[in-house]
Amino acid sequence: MKLLDPRGFGMMCATGAVAIGLTVAGCANRVEGVANPNASDLAAYKTEAASSSAAATSSRRAAAQSKAIADNCGQFPTISGLGVSRYNEFVDAHDANAPDYLAKRDLAVSTLEDAANTVESGVRTARDALPPDLAAQFTEYVSAARALAGETRTMTYTAPVGALNDASKRVNDARNVVRDSCPRR
Template identity: 35%
Template sequence: MRTSTCRWRLASAAAAAIVGAGVIAGCGSAIEGTAQQNDSQAAEYAAEATSSSVAASSSQKAAAEREELVTQCTMFVTRAGETIDTYNAFIDAANADAADTGAKASAAAVALRAAAEGANASIPSLPAELTGLLTDYVNNYRDLAAAVDGGQRGDNLNTLASRGDELSDSIRAACPTS
């Protein structure tokens, strides 16, 4: 039995080799005809390539715009923090009736105006959801600076400062993080 099984395996292997050689030989023969461009496939390919290029360009533009927005928001947060510190130093001096209250009031008014101008300068480069908030912030800080310069104390300053805090918080919330 063993001999017939061996013969069968050898015969099968030989047949497989012959068929394989025939397939390889069949693939190597030339095909007659003339090559022609498929215009509809070429147009489809060109449209896909253009669409892909436009999408990549759009993606790069969106990434650059987001990076600019993050930069503007970071500058706003830094400037707002410094402005609030200067304003709070004025309030502490005014509450203590300190001798340097006038100097700290002037420094606070300058800081408030600078923060308002910095925010105002960034408005054109920002998306609509931040433009309105920053416009309100600019107007509020200008009003607060005028109130400080005008020697106002108490409720009016507290109202303007509270509104400024609310606006700053809203802007921070609307800003993307890195």
């Protein structure tokens, strides 16, 4: 039996490929004009793409808002509650003319300021993810806590307590509004 000659076989394949290529090229017709997409298909595609993009953006926005609410509302009771506790300890020391009155006053001031700073930082970190009404309520608490810290700082045994009581009521009101606005756990 005789083996195929590789050179002859390669030449035969090359000749066949050229013949097929010339046949296909000779049978091809050129179509005049400009290729354009089907207008109705293009419009449907654009509508679908825009809808899909809007849905993805909406989903991301909703997830960011949910996280911002959970982060801020989750920390608020503990942070603001500590401020309330330290403030109440100061009031008890003030009312009892206790020897640790100044230390408790200073601790209440620093705790209220820390609470205000922490809540403010949470709102700032959330940026636009928090609903505007909830962000405004947190901001009111921050202002009220700072005002109460300022009034507490000026208290002495003989100072009138009217302004302190007003500032305390403002903090309590702001705290209640935030707690009522935050989702229940």
